[in-house]
Amino acid sequence: MKRSYFGFALVLTLLALGLLGSTALGRIHTPLAQAAAEAAGEAEAGNLPAARELIRQVEVKWNAHRVLRQALIDHRTLDAVDSLLAELEAHDALGRTGSFAAGCRKLAQALENVAQDQALTWENLL
């Protein structure tokens, strides 16, 4: 009987950790996705300094939770975001406003994908 109590505790613990992980990922990355979308809007409106600053903040927060992300999400998804951030840097350095704005949109979508990766939704379950 003790083993079944252990099993019960194990299942509940895993459930709790799963829900915690899913919530944490959503809470961390949804604002980042929103900031990247805002940056895209600013870049499209021609306000590059504001867009640049938003992307910088996104990058800082992105780097802050690296370990959690790598423990929970497919590394290919994370590598895609890292690549987009590097691309944005390049577009900014070369003064390509249009590409910068498009890159910000792509980044916003990629960050939204990260936020939704472990979300408890029917789409994910199916």
Added chain:
Amino acid sequence: MILSYIRTIMLHLVLIFSLRLMGKRQIGQMEASEFAVAMLAADLAAIPIQDNSIPLIAGLVPSLTVLGLELVFSGLIMGSIRFRQLLCGKPVILIDNGKVLQQNMRKTRITLDELMGLLRQKDVLEISAVQYAILETNGDLSVFPYPDEKPANARDAGVAVGEQYLPIPIIEDGHLFPENLKKSGKNEKWLDNHMKKHKITPSRTFLLTVDQGGNVYLIKKEDGT
């Protein structure tokens, strides 16, 4: 490659721990659900080994969840007959008092060829020699021949036999088990005397067992081992 190597070790340890927790059963004795769990846990654990981009947790969480559920189910099986029947099914009688129950065979999808094969595996050549045959929940067939078809035992022959005792291993492959020595009611002095008598040391002993009847069994290690 080093990543695959370390991941494999980690997941292998988790699998061993999981199977150990599930309890001591051989594959042939597992219920269908237990077998499915063992296979599933192994398959799930292998996912991060095959692809380093997939986090380790993607193999650990499913394996541990499956283990946890199995432990919960096994507790429920012990506690509830209904749940036991739901998960494991019920044993089905295929031969009842010498009569082959064809309906039960259809129900369990056992053909006559399969039944004959299972009987042969139990050293039964003729179906007419079987009084009862029961298909157990793990797929094994329990066979009970008619009394006059069974090999005679000591009681049938009216032969008095001695007591039977469980041998306790004192030394296995050169390793001494002091707790077993104590359990067998012997001590180090007895062991020393026994070793001297056989001109051998514990490290050169392959097997030494003692039982409550005082019977001692010794096998020496072969040269070169």
